[in-house]
Amino acid sequence: MDIFLQQLINGLVLGSVYALIALGYTMVYGILELINFAHGEVVMIGAMVTLAVVNALMASGVDLPGVVVVAGGVLVAVPVCMALGFAIERVAYRPLRRAPRLAPLITAIGVSIVLQNVAMIIWGRSYISFPPILPATRHDIAGAGVTDLQIFIFLLALVLMAGLVLLVQKTRIGRGMRATAQAPEIAGLMGVNVNAVISFTFILGSALAAIAGVMVSAYYGIAHYYMGFLLGLKAFTAAVLGGIGNIAGAMLGGLLLGVIESMAAGYIGDITGGFLGSHYQDVFAFFVLIGVLVFRPSGLLGERVAERP
Amino acid sequence: MKSRLLALLLSALLFNLAACGKKDASPAAGGEEVIRIGAIQPLTGPQAHLGKDNENGTRMAIDDANAAGTTIGGKKVRFELVSEDDQADPRTATVVAQKLVDAGVRGIIGHLNSGTTIPASKIYYDAGIVQISPSATNPKYTEQGFKTAFRVMPNDVQQGKVLGDYAVNRLGGKKIAIIDDRTAYGQGVADQFEKAAKAAGAEIVAREFTTDKSTDFMAILTAVKAKNPDILFFGGMDAQGGPMIKQFKSIGLNAKFLTADGGSTPEFIKLSGGAAEGAYSSLPGLPLDKMPGGKDFAERFTAKYGQIQLYAPYCYDAVGVMIAAMQKAGSSDPAKYQPALAGISYDGVTAKVSFDQKGDIKDGAITLYQVKNGKWQVIETVGGPASASAK
Numbered sequence: 001m002d003i004f005l006q007q008l009i010n011g012l013v014l015g016s017v018y019a020l021i022a023l024g025y026t027m028v029y030g031i032l033e034l035i036n037f038a039h040g041e042v043v044m045i046g047a048m049v050t051l052a053v054v055n056a057l058m059a060s061g062v063d064l065p066g067v068v069v070v071a072g073g074v075l076v077a078v079p080v081c082m083a084l085g086f087a088i089e090r091v092a093y094r095p096l097r098r099a100p101r102l103a104p105l106i107t108a109i110g111v112s113i114v115l116q117n118v119a120m121i122i123w124g125r126s127y128i129s130f131p132p133i134l135p136a137t138r139h140d141i142a143g144a145g146v147t148d149l150q151i152f153i154f155l156l157a158l159v160l161m162a163g164l165v166l167l168v169q170k171t172r173i174g175r176g177m178r179a180t181a182q183a184p185e186i187a188g189l190m191g192v193n194v195n196a197v198i199s200f201t202f203i204l205g206s207a208l209a210a211i212a213g214v215m216v217s218a219y220y221g222i223a224h225y226y227m228g229f230l231l232g233l234k235a236f237t238a239a240v241l242g243g244i245g246n247i248a249g250a251m252l253g254g255l256l257l258g259v260i261e262s263m264a265a266g267y268i269g270d271i272t273g274g275f276l277g278s279h280y281q282d283v284f285a286f287f288v289l290i291g292v293l294v295f296r297p298s299g300l301l302g303e304r305v306a307e308r309p
Numbered sequence: 310m311k312s313r314l315l316a317l318l319l320s321a322l323l324f325n326l327a328a329c330g331k332k333d334a335s336p337a338a339g340g341e342e343v344i345r346i347g348a349i350q351p352l353t354g355p356q357a358h359l360g361k362d363n364e365n366g367t368r369m370a371i372d373d374a375n376a377a378g379t380t381i382g383g384k385k386v387r388f389e390l391v392s393e394d395d396q397a398d399p400r401t402a403t404v405v406a407q408k409l410v411d412a413g414v415r416g417i418i419g420h421l422n423s424g425t426t427i428p429a430s431k432i433y434y435d436a437g438i439v440q441i442s443p444s445a446t447n448p449k450y451t452e453q454g455f456k457t458a459f460r461v462m463p464n465d466v467q468q469g470k471v472l473g474d475y476a477v478n479r480l481g482g483k484k485i486a487i488i489d490d491r492t493a494y495g496q497g498v499a500d501q502f503e504k505a506a507k508a509a510g511a512e513i514v515a516r517e518f519t520t521d522k523s524t525d526f527m528a529i530l531t532a533v534k535a536k537n538p539d540i541l542f543f544g545g546m547d548a549q550g551g552p553m554i555k556q557f558k559s560i561g562l563n564a565k566f567l568t569a570d571g572g573s574t575p576e577f578i579k580l581s582g583g584a585a586e587g588a589y590s591s592l593p594g595l596p597l598d599k600m601p602g603g604k605d606f607a608e609r610f611t612a613k614y615g616q617i618q619l620y621a622p623y624c625y626d627a628v629g630v631m632i633a634a635m636q637k638a639g640s641s642d643p644a645k646y647q648p649a650l651a652g653i654s655y656d657g658v659t660a661k662v663s664f665d666q667k668g669d670i671k672d673g674a675i676t677l678y679q680v681k682n683g684k685w686q687v688i689e690t691v692g693g694p695a696s697a698s699a700k
Binding site for chain 1: 352353354355357358361490491517518519520522523524525527528529531532534535548551552555556559560561576579580581582583584
């Protein structure tokens with residue numbers, strides 16, 4: 001069996017989830033220069049709502065194929081998260097848009113704690129399991145195994161990312177987003193409805209986050225109320241790695257971070273002769289974050305906001 | 310304005326000091342003595358379902374003792390549960406341990422994890438408060454020489470040995486991979502397992518680690534798969550074990566899966582999404598329906614709190630044996646009832662409880678389980694009074 005290839009596959013699947021979440025961080029940062037630390041919790045809510053719907057459909061006794069059941073969950077989770085993203089911006093960030101930078105950062109953390117606790121009250125403190133209803137056929141590629149679900153997650157992430165790039169580059173609202181990112185006041189003077197653009201950015205990022213949440217919970221088979229915290233931090237790291245504010249950077253950073261993590265976890269024990277173990281897996285993301293901040297603070301592809309005078 | 314704030318702070322401080330001064334069990338309104346018993350377990354985080362189970366077991370025992378109108382030294386007493394959350398985190402554990410000591414509790418039931426029990430046990434020892442852990446299985450807990458430390462569950466030396474022997478001699482394991490979560494519990498039980506498996510002639514082909522908060526094991530399992538083991542042992546809790554076995558099946562690893570008591574829960578099977586079928590585990594003590602008071606306990610507990618997760622009966626016994634020692638000594642003063650506890654013989658729900666010199670339960674049994682038809686089914690019980698009497 002080809003271990004290297006297998007680790008690469010593991011890394012790409014994990015990385016495509018990071019990339020989807022990182023897009024939310026990067027778009028908000030690109031426009032508001034604000035790090036939306038509640039974004040990880042939107043991912044969590046997406047996973048939890050999907051699971052609630054899936055479990056309710058399963059319990060209702062209607063015999064539907066697994067894919068349809070999960071799709072039903074997603075159809076509820078995505079609008080819920082979009083509404084949530086909109087509400088977060090309205091409640092926690094818009095009133096503070098002219099406040100010092102620190103203020104919205106604090107409300108972001110506040111929102112994140114509130115959402116965690118709300119989820120804990122609604123869904124309890126235990127892990128919730130994802131029913132094994134999705135096909136998990138394994139395919140053999142040059143000695144490595146890959147499941148249907150892994151292929152699906154990777155392809156869906158690619159499609160969503162391509163769609164996002166098209167939206168930002170080719171549509172009217174996308175042009176509004178780019179203009180607002182460049183200079184919000186001037187964009188406003190030119191007739192761009194800045195508030196609407198910002199709301200739209202949050203809604204869009206939250207929709208991607210909801211889908212990422214579903215992917216994570218289906219892939220690992222579980223969800224719980226604080227799953228968003230570490231995921232959010234990792235995705236934030238991915239965004240910084242690629243160059244925060246830069247959409248292509250977030251995708252590259254996400255995929256790269258996933259691969260780095262998997263490779264590191266898979267090989268570190270053998271390389272260091274057991275001195276460092278695979279339990280350092282989560283730490284590598286933060287090694288990467290520190291490394292980027294020290295050696296290349298603008299990330300691999302550069303910060304887009306750096307262009308702003 | 311400033312002085313007013315200062316006055317406010319000072320008065321708050323004084324109030325706290327006054328509250329701290331109220332250490333001794335004081336006669337309450339009804340004339341009965343109130344005895345506070347502390348219970349610490351993780352009530353938040355990934356092990357919260359187990360922590361809640363422990364709290365419920367403890368609460369039920371205290372409610373029962375109050376309902377029965379327990380007297381100590383001829384005086385009617387009322388027990389009060391003071392429950393704290395240690396988040397399964399060693400540092401938090403020592404903080405809340407100190408908090409309970411300051412609150413004047415007369416005994417501690419807890420903690421759930423070995424990683425929290427061991428550091429906190431020093432605090433209880435220094436304060437002279439008796440601690441009974443219902444579920445910490447790391448041998449170090451009772452090896453520190455603290456005369457305040459007791460446990461009502463057999464420890465990992467015994468559990469690891471039974472599992473190691475079983476893996477090699479009964480399941481025919483030759484190449485064994487081990488993953489643990491690096492907690493005092495997970496690492497401890499994995500070390501004991503490794504020792505026993507090696508002694509029985511198996512080769513340890515991989516020793517990997519994760520954390521007690523991880524959900525992604527794909528990379529580690531891929532590394533393990535490269536070593537081609539016929540058995541994979543996981544030392545850790547159900548919240549990691551369940552997803553791990555699911556991911557382990559998904560990468561096409563065909564080894565047998567073994568875990569210890571932290572994974573022997575209904576939650577493990579639920580979280581595995583159907584992949585747990587055929588997995589093995591062990592649990593210190595007898596199976597619930599073989600426990601002396603298991604059936605009755607299970608019925609009453611389920612009616613009140615729902616399904617038993619894991620350790621609730623042991624918490625119930627920990628409270629029971631503590632109160633029995635207080636009654637024997639005629640006092641709720643830990644210094645007075647500690648010797649009575651050390652020499653006690655108590656018929657609990659889980660087993661006959663008596664302690665050896667270190668504070669470990671005597672004659673502890675270990676039971677092996679396997680998942681069949683989506684449920685943990687008993688394979689056999691090794692050691693303990695039940696097997697001795699069966700001989």
